[in-house]
Amino acid sequence: MVNRDQATSAVRELLFVHAAERQWMDEIHAAMQPWTNAEASRRFGLSDAKVGRGRQIEIARASQTNYLPLILDVYSQALKVKNFYTSQSEESSAWQWWIRNQMNARQTGLHRAVLQYGTGYAITSRGEGNTPIISLASPRQMVTLYGESFYWPGEAGVSTEWPMLAAEIKHNRIRMWDEENVYFFGARNAPKNATDWKQLTWNSASNLEFIESRPHGIGNVPVVRYEDRMLLDGEEQHGIIEPLISMQKRLDMTNWEQGNTQWVSAFKQRYVIGWAPNEETSARMKASDTWWINADAQKVKAGQFEETDFTGYTEAKQATLRDMTAIAQIPPQMAGANAISNVSADGLASMENARDNKASEIRTSIGESHEQLLRLCAHIAGDDEAASDFSAEAAWQDLSSRSFAQWVDGLGKLATMLGIPAEALIEDIPGWSKEKVQRVKKSIEDNPPQEDVPTGTGLWT
Secondary structure, X not given: OOOHHHHHHHHXXXXXXXXXXXXXXXXXXXXXXXXXXXHHHHHOOOOOXXXXXXXXXXHHHHOOOOOHHHHHHHHHOOOOXXXXXXXOOOEOOOHHHHHHXXXXXXXXXHHHHXXXXXXXXXXXXXXXXXXXXXXXXXXXXXXXXXXXXXXXXXXOOOOOOOOOEXXXXXXXXXXXXXXXXXXXXXXXXXXXXXXXXXXXXXXXXXXXXXXXXXXXXXXXXXXXXXXXXXXXXXXXXXXXXXXXXXXXXXXXXXHHHHHHHHHHHOOOEEEEEOOOOOHHHHHHHHOOOOOOOOOOOOOOEEEEEOOOOOHHHHHHHHHHHHHHHHHHOOOHHHHOOOOOOOXXXXXXXXXXXXXXXXXXXXXHHHHHHHHHHHHHHHHHOOOHHHHOOOOOEEEEOOOOOOOHHHHHHHHHXXXXXXXXXXXXXXXXXXXXXHHHHHHHHHHHXXXXXXXXXXXXXXXXX
């Protein structure tokens, strides 16, 4: 049990770490947002005060063609947990807490935070009747402190499964967890920018007011950290977006340069040297297909500037898109890169292997955290059997690119060639919800096959 001064000191340390983490998280967050006029002007060094900048600011804002949200969507849509099975391949009793906390829908926000920033958090608390309550937190509002797994002989080892301390910061409201209690703090004054929490003006004992502490009775800090990849040397990479930001900037710069060029030289321009018509003559000449110039032919020269060839800009954009899709491991056609043509449907599906492999790696890491979360829920609910089932596994929907005919053909071959009961394969039919699978299985039980139904076909193989 820590006292008020110790809790305040711990919160101050967590706020300092939070300020450091927010610096790079805010950069990633900004890279995902549409530009305002002010942001577009800042990126290209423009100023509203200068005459004639209005059109350039419009071009600057239109230069943003942000592919980063698209890449985030591609992987987010490949991450959907459909069930949680025990080591005996039966549905775990802990799955009910996933359903009751509406995690079927809420998992999307959690997964997107993990993909975007490299980490995300789930917080559990004890509700009425020992009902586990799950709340989710963005890493832009959450900070955790873990112990070091390396220790010298004679020292007590520290578990790295659970944090030693965790804090959630929402403007001037702060709550912190340790193994026994949750502590509530209020900041008399909160900075507008979270990166300023490292400054003594905001991060001081006089500015942080201790409100109260409450025992949570769980036995460990009830916070589960999610990571897109569990690395051995800290967070060398923050999510899947950070490595692509430089290429997105390159793409925006190409668009900006093309936009300016298009504005001034996308059309043929004629010139006349040695003669200037009056306003009426000039207007008439613009509407005519032939100009007649009454002047000394020896002094007047007429010519034409050709329009700019935009092929170089187009090729530069496509080259950047190919680089981006290669590093992101998504098929080029998803980002509109014209690197492929005349490819069959099966060929297009095979091109998505890289994306599927990367999604599988991410599912492995996130799945471990989902399992940890549901074991914690079972512990809170007093379900010791589910809480201690470390072989339980989260089941993911297979969202790889295959036609429905390919799925059915593959499942049929599993049933006929390997003798796998068809009822066990129904769950793998794409697009079928758990409820529909249960209805179909019940229908099969209520309507057994007739004797004249040939064996080896249909659902009763």
